[in-house]
Amino acid sequence: xxxxxxxxxxxxxxxxxxxxxxxxxxxxxxxxxxxxxxxxxxxxxxxxxxxxxxxxxxxxxxxxxxxxxxxxxxxxxxxxxxxxxxxxxxxxxxxxxxxxxxxxxxxxxxxx
Amino acid sequence: xxxxxxxxxxxxxxxxxxxxxxxxxxxxxxxxxxxxxxxxxxxxxxxxxxxxxxxxxxxxxxxxxxxxxxxxxxxxxxxxxxxxxxxxxxxxxxxxxxxxxxxxxxxxxxxxxx
Numbered sequence: 001x002x003x004x005x006x007x008x009x010x011x012x013x014x015x016x017x018x019x020x021x022x023x024x025x026x027x028x029x030x031x032x033x034x035x036x037x038x039x040x041x042x043x044x045x046x047x048x049x050x051x052x053x054x055x056x057x058x059x060x061x062x063x064x065x066x067x068x069x070x071x072x073x074x075x076x077x078x079x080x081x082x083x084x085x086x087x088x089x090x091x092x093x094x095x096x097x098x099x100x101x102x103x104x105x106x107x108x109x110x111x112x
Numbered sequence: 113x114x115x116x117x118x119x120x121x122x123x124x125x126x127x128x129x130x131x132x133x134x135x136x137x138x139x140x141x142x143x144x145x146x147x148x149x150x151x152x153x154x155x156x157x158x159x160x161x162x163x164x165x166x167x168x169x170x171x172x173x174x175x176x177x178x179x180x181x182x183x184x185x186x187x188x189x190x191x192x193x194x195x196x197x198x199x200x201x202x203x204x205x206x207x208x209x210x211x212x213x214x215x216x217x218x219x220x221x222x223x224x225x226x
Contacts, residue, residue, distance in 0.1 A: 004155075033212055042219055101158060101212055
């Protein structure tokens with residue numbers, strides 16, 4: 001049982017490049033989330049999904065897109081990377097039994 | 113707007129002492145709160161939660177207190193250990209019930225001195 005797995009762990013992008021952060025969970029959770037964490041700050045919600053085929057915006061969605069074609073996967077796409085998107089990105093899923101959120105280890109993204 | 117804040121950025125305690133980490137929130141309609149622990153280079157880890165119909169909840173060595181009158185919650189850690197050193201975040205749930213959509217405070221760094 002791997003929990004929530006994020007790839008890559010580290011990435012450096014140039015301004016204007018695109019990339020996808022991958023997130024997979026093997027706990028059969030319906031609810032999944034993407035958060036970003038800037039240095040010295042708490043996490044902010046980017047997008048979330050309540051099940052396959054359903055996504056919705058969080059607090060800071062601009063510059064990002066998501067899709068949820070399967071229960072297991074919830075990728076986050078950056079289309080035109082900007083320095084303001086330099087951050088650590090965390091994916092999480094929520095247990096419907098306990099309500100607890102399980103976070104991945106994070107993906108550290110630097111945009112230069 | 114909504115905000116969740118912690119009173120102190122850093123708290124230093126002696127091993128074996130009790131720790132108290134404080135948090136203030138602004139949305140009086142919030143009904144669910146969670147404390148997370150984040151170790152360096154890792155994702156947040158659930159510690160304990162509390163709903164607004166309670167004012168106290170206890171776990172193993174941890175207690176959360178909720179004061180809805182002044183919109184304040186605290187995390188108490190008994191007999192603090194070196195392994196408790198981490199950043200602690202309070203989080204406020206957006207919407208009714210446990211939606212998983214959270215507003216996080218800025219965090220308090222707990223340093224445990226041996």
